[in-house]
Amino acid sequence: xxxxxxxxxxxxxxxxxxxxxxxxxxxxxxxxxxxxxxxxxxxxxxxxxxxxxxxxxxxxxxxxxxxxxxxxxxxxxxxxxxxxxxxxxxxxxxxxxxxxxxxxxxxxxxxxxxxxxxxxxxxxxxxxxxxxxxxxxxxxxxxxxxxxxxxxxxxxxxxxxxxxxxxxxxxxxxxxxxxxxxxxxxxxxxxxxxxxxxxxxxxxxxxxxxxxxxxxxxxxxxxxxxxxxxxxxxxxxxxxxxxxxxxxxxxxxxxxxxxxxxxxxxxxxxxxxxxxxxxxxxxxxxxxxxxxxxxxxxxxxxxxxxxxxxxxxxxxxxxxxxxxxxxxxxxxxxxx
Amino acid sequence: xxxxxxxxxxxxxxxxxxxxxxxxxxxxxxxxxxxxxxxxxxxxxxxxxxxxxxxxxxxxxxxxxxxxxxxxxxxxxxxxxxxxxxxxxxxxxxxxxxxxxxxxxxxxxxxxxxxxxxxxxxxxxxxxxxxxxxxxxxxxxxxxxxxxxxxxxxxxxxxxxxxxxxxxxxxxxxxxxxxxxxxxxxxxxxxxxxxxxxxxxxxxxxxxxxxxxxxxxxxxxxxxxxxxxxxxxxxxxxxxxxxxxxxxxxxxxxxxxxxxxxxxxxxxxxxxxxxxxxxxxxxxxxxxxxxxxxxxxxxxxxxxxxxxxxxxxxxxxxxxxxxxxxxxxxxxxxxx
DNA sequence: ATGAAAGCGCTAACAT
DNA sequence: ATGTTAGCGCTTTCAT
Numbered sequence: 001x002x003x004x005x006x007x008x009x010x011x012x013x014x015x016x017x018x019x020x021x022x023x024x025x026x027x028x029x030x031x032x033x034x035x036x037x038x039x040x041x042x043x044x045x046x047x048x049x050x051x052x053x054x055x056x057x058x059x060x061x062x063x064x065x066x067x068x069x070x071x072x073x074x075x076x077x078x079x080x081x082x083x084x085x086x087x088x089x090x091x092x093x094x095x096x097x098x099x100x101x102x103x104x105x106x107x108x109x110x111x112x113x114x115x116x117x118x119x120x121x122x123x124x125x126x127x128x129x130x131x132x133x134x135x136x137x138x139x140x141x142x143x144x145x146x147x148x149x150x151x152x153x154x155x156x157x158x159x160x161x162x163x164x165x166x167x168x169x170x171x172x173x174x175x176x177x178x179x180x181x182x183x184x185x186x187x188x189x190x191x192x193x194x195x196x197x198x199x200x201x202x203x204x205x206x207x208x209x210x211x212x213x214x215x216x217x218x219x220x221x222x223x224x225x226x227x228x229x230x231x232x233x234x235x236x237x238x239x240x241x242x243x244x245x246x247x248x249x250x251x252x253x254x255x256x257x258x259x260x261x262x263x264x265x266x267x268x269x270x271x272x273x274x275x276x277x278x279x280x281x282x283x284x285x286x287x288x289x290x291x292x293x294x295x296x297x298x299x300x301x302x303x304x305x306x307x308x309x310x311x312x313x314x315x316x317x318x319x320x321x322x323x324x325x326x327x328x329x330x331x332x333x334x335x336x
Numbered sequence: 337x338x339x340x341x342x343x344x345x346x347x348x349x350x351x352x353x354x355x356x357x358x359x360x361x362x363x364x365x366x367x368x369x370x371x372x373x374x375x376x377x378x379x380x381x382x383x384x385x386x387x388x389x390x391x392x393x394x395x396x397x398x399x400x401x402x403x404x405x406x407x408x409x410x411x412x413x414x415x416x417x418x419x420x421x422x423x424x425x426x427x428x429x430x431x432x433x434x435x436x437x438x439x440x441x442x443x444x445x446x447x448x449x450x451x452x453x454x455x456x457x458x459x460x461x462x463x464x465x466x467x468x469x470x471x472x473x474x475x476x477x478x479x480x481x482x483x484x485x486x487x488x489x490x491x492x493x494x495x496x497x498x499x500x501x502x503x504x505x506x507x508x509x510x511x512x513x514x515x516x517x518x519x520x521x522x523x524x525x526x527x528x529x530x531x532x533x534x535x536x537x538x539x540x541x542x543x544x545x546x547x548x549x550x551x552x553x554x555x556x557x558x559x560x561x562x563x564x565x566x567x568x569x570x571x572x573x574x575x576x577x578x579x580x581x582x583x584x585x586x587x588x589x590x591x592x593x594x595x596x597x598x599x600x601x602x603x604x605x606x607x608x609x610x611x612x613x614x615x616x617x618x619x620x621x622x623x624x625x626x627x628x629x630x631x632x633x634x635x636x637x638x639x640x641x642x643x644x645x646x647x648x649x650x651x652x653x654x655x656x657x658x659x660x661x662x663x664x665x666x667x668x669x670x671x672x
Numbered sequence: 673a674t675g676a677a678a679g680c681g682c683t684a685a686c687a688t
Numbered sequence: 689a690t691g692t693t694a695g696c697g698c699t700t701t702c703a704t
Contacts, residue, residue, distance in 0.1 A: 001473075003681055014691040019683060027689065049449040050389045051681035054696050059386065061429070061450070069411045069418075070612065079405050082432045086439070091446060093397070094430040096418045103422070110427060113385040114397070137337075220616075250616050276406065280556075280586050280618050339697055350675040355699060365673065387697035390680050 002043035010039040022047060053115065060088075062303060063111040065095040065104065067123040071218065071247060072275040073292055074122065077143065080296025081120060088304055090117075097123065105132060112136050118303045125187040139306045143299045144292075145187055152315040153306060155299040159189050162288040162322040163196030166242050166270045169286065171204050173330050175240035175268055179212035181226050181252055183244040190218075193244050193272060212238050216248065223251025231259055240268035240330065246275040246287055253282055253329070264331035274325050284327035294320060338379035346375035358383060389451065396424075398639060399447040401431040401440065403459040407554065407583060408611035409628055410458065413479065416632025417456060424640055426453075433459065441468060448472050454639045461523040475642045479635045480628075481523055488651040489642060491635040495525050498624040498658040499532030502578050502606045505622065507540050509666050511576035511604055515548035517562050517588055519580040526554075529580050529608060548574050552584065559587025567595055576604035576666065582611040582623055589618055589665070600667035610661050620663035630656060 008018045013032050020026040021036045028036070039045070053059045064081055066074050078094070085092050093116065097103040104123075111119060119140035124130055127147045133140055141153040170178055180197045183190030194213070201208045211234055216222035223243060230237070243249040249271035253263050263269050263283050271278055271287035278285040298318055306313065343354045349368050356362040357372045364372070375381070389395045400417055402410045414430070421428050429452065433439040440459070447455060455476035460466055463483045469476055477489040506514055516533045519526030530549070537544045547570055552558035559579060566573070579585040585607035589599050599605050599619050607614055607623030614621040634654055642649065 005681075015682085016684080016692080017690060020690085023683085025684085029689065032690080046445065046448050048390075048451060048681050050386055050395065050451045051696090052683075053386045054384075054390050054681080054698085055683045057696075069415050072408070072613070075405045075411055078430070079432055079434065082405075082430060083434065086442075089446070091429045091431075091450060093427045094400075094414070094418060095427075096415055098415065098419065106422075109382065110425070112382050114427060115384060115386045250613070254616065277408070277586070277613050277617070280590065281613075282616050282618060282620070284618070341697075351698085352676080352700075353674060356674085359699085361699085363673065368674080384697050387680090388699075390682090390697080391699045393680075 001048070002045040003048070004045075006043055007036060007039045007045055010043060011035040057115070058117055058307075059115050061091045061093060061114070061116050062118045062120060062300075062307075063093045063095055063107065063114075063116045064120045065097065065107055065123060067097055067099050069094075069096045072277065073218075073245070073247075073273055073290075076276065076291075076293035077122065077296035080293040080298075081300045082296075084297050084300040084304070090304070104129065108132060108136055112138065117307045120299050120303055139303065141299050141303045141306065143295055145189055148188070151317070153302055154315075154317045155295050155302060155320070156189075156318075157290045157295070157320040157322050159192035160196035160199075162272055162290065163193045163242065164200040165288050165322060165324045166272055167197055167200040167204070169324055169326065170240045170242060170268065170270055170330060171206070173240070173268065175330075176206055177209070177212075177236070177239045178206065179214070179230065179238035179241045180208075181214050181216060181223055181241055181243040181248050183216055183218050183222075183248070185215055187218075190215075190244055197242055209238075216244070218245050218247060220247050220251035220254070223248035223253075224255040225251070227252050227255030227259070231255075237261075238267065240270065242270045242272075244272055246271040246273040246278045246285060249278075249285055249287070249329070250281060253285075257282070264329055268330040270330055279327060281329075283329045286327045286330045287325050288322045289325050290322050291320060337384070338381040339384070340381075342379055343372060343375045343381055346379060347371040393451070394453055394643075395451050397427045397429060397450070397452050398454045398456060398636075398643075399429045399431055399443065399450075399452045400456045401433065401443055401459060403433055403435050405430075405432045408613065409554075409581070409583075409609055409626075412612065412627075412629040413458065413632035416629040416634075417636045418632075420633050420636040420640070426640070440465065444468060444472055448474065453643045456635050456639055475639065477635050477639045477642065479631055481525055484524070487653070489638055490651075490653045491631050491638060491656070492525075492654070493626045493631070493656045493658050495528035496532035496535075498608055498626065499529045499578065500536040501624050501658060501660045502608055503533055503536040503540070505660055505662065506576045506578060506604065506606055506666060507542070509576070509604065511666075512542055513545070513548075513572070513574045513576075514542065515550070515566070515574035515577045516544075517550050517552060517559055517577055517579045517584050519552055519554050519558075519584070521551055523554075526551075526580055533578055545574075552580075554581050554583060556583050556587035556590070559584035559589075560591040561587075563588050563591030563595070567591075573597075574603065576606065578606045578608075580608055582607040582609040582614045582621060585614075585621055585623070585665070586617060589621075593618070600665055604666040606666055615663060617665075619665045622663045622666045623661050624658045625661050626658050627656060 095107040122143040125145045214226040271285040274287040274289035431443040458479040461481045518530045550562040607621040610623040610625035
């Protein structure tokens with residue numbers, strides 16, 4: 001690989017002149033400019049970003065940490081991040097923890113050593129984890145999940161509202177006895193969606209049967225297993241099931257079908273997330289769209305701002321508004 | 337951020353001693369070792385990988401270029417890559433071209449400048465593209481797709497066999513008039529799957545109606561649109577449709593349903609890829625598994641070998657064997 | 673066993 | 689307008 005030194009020799013100019021034409025950081029006479037650009041072409045020169053980074057203390061690289069790229073919620077988010085990174089000549093180092101929580105620390109160390117300009121994190125839900133991030137001193141923005149009392153840079157959605165949209169739809173369809181299949185209450189999104197469900201039910205004057213409110217995880221298995229549990233423990237089944245996420249709804253529908261219960265004929269099922277292919281699921285899933293692509297995009301744009309500002313800028317929390325997506329899993333309006 | 341210099345001062349030793357204890361590259365007396373490690377802890381020192389990379393000419397970073405992370409075929413592959421990278425303290429820069437072919441060149445330049453140690457490419461199907469890669473001089477291995485006559489490092493699957501497995505299954509189910517919904521014939525996987533289909537049909541003594549062999553793309557829309565086309569142009573519909581990929585099958589099933597045709601009752605549909613959630617699709621899709629996670633894993637392992645060998649090692653082509661996955665979309669055996 | 677010093681490829685302050 | 693030079697943080701010969 002040719003270096004700037006090679007160019008300067010070939011073009012018979014100084015190093016700083018080469019640097020000046022490459023970075024257009026100072027006026028260079030057309031004469032010398034041509035000699036330099038010619039040499040660059042001839043030697044097929046490419047600047048060495050590592051050397052530049054060492055000098056400039058910036059790598060134009062960011063780290064993205066997610067829990068599980070296999071969860072269909074994340075690919076659009078990652079695509080959103082990558083798209084804006086690409087537009088700004090930034091690169092994205094993908095860190096996929098595969099739900100192994102202790103991988104986070106290792107990734108953080110690696111990112112620190114690699115001198116990334118910033119971090120995008122989609123799986124920080126506890127103060128302990130946040131603390132680890134803060135200790136790195138890196139610039140960062142949190143996506144989707146956040147610890148209690150967190151008031152710094154963040155891009156997420158209105159989770160309470162997402163449940164409300166879901167419940168409203170179910171109520172409009174005429175369902176009254178509605179179950180909630182939730183997630184891990186250590187995660188704010190799970191807490192907020194759960195409380196949105198409960199408060200919205202109350203708002204409608206509907207009872208929430210505690211036996212019909214389940215905790216779980218953001219996984220298909222969780223939905224499946226909770227259905228089994230419900231079938232065992234609950235005497236009177238619900239008319240509808242409101243879930244914390246599409247993958248959970250997938251598991252719920254699978255569990256229901258395995259038990260010979262038809263969706264939506266016997267029980268309606270509502271998703272939340274609007275994952276890819278939910279439209280084409282066993283029974284096309286009604287859901288609430290969270291535009292995770294948009295979240296990715298906005299978080300990267302925010303991070304770029306944070307990186308580029310010289311003095312610390314005021315923190316921002318961007319909360320997107322979810323929207324209802326009606327398909328078939330909650331049947332047609334029973335009131336009309 | 338503390339540097340090695342800070343450590344050497346604090347511990348009152350030379351730079352090379354600090355380096356020696358960090359890299360365990362030379363014997364250092366217990367006495368000095370302790371002083372150094374203490375200083376490292378006290379100053380919370382982290383080695384600067386950028387500086388190290390500049391000196392060592394290796395970044396422990398690789399670039400991964402894929403066409404579209406939204407295609408469910410890729411996340412498992414990326415996860416496989418990332419998992420073995422993680423085990424070797426390598427980082428993965430994700431390059432998602434979003435099917436914009438001209439993004440490839442830009443990514444290649446960026447990867448060159450960033451001095452990645454190697455490249456994993458899942459979308460190189462033409463000699464022209466391969467040429468671009470070769471010009472970078474970077475080490476690389478191709479995944480899944482490859483240009484004609486390519487005989488270098490590669491990890492893929494036996495595409496011909498994947499079609500044969502599909503056809504065999506359909507024939508076993510009693511179908512005789514079988515259509516093929518293919519992909520872009522510029523891509524070897526599409527060509528091989530198509531020719532596997534045709535030869536296997538012949539093997540069974542079955543006619544291939546040219547009007548029932550479609551070209552297309554690896555996308556849902558392609559399957560959907562080709563169904564429309566078929567419905568318009570073909571007088572006698574097929575009993576079964578063999579597709580080049582699950583996403584195409586998704587589109588096919590959607591198109592069929594929209595036209596009031598039931599799957600598998602009226603027409604059977606066979607996937608190929610076994611994407612995530614195919615199991616939970618509108619009608620659970622019978623498919624052929626390609627273990628894209630395994631492909632990712634093996635390709636990264638191969639790349640690491642290539643990177644670590646001093647002298648050029650013999651090229652390797654790893655061809656995985658696909659396996660049939662029977663679900664519901666091709667009905668039950670009509671012969672029994 | 674430890675230290676001094678050169679140099680990886682670049683940028684930027686300074687000198688001319 | 690162009691060139692000289694120091695230095696980013698590290699590794700690695702070469703002395704001692």
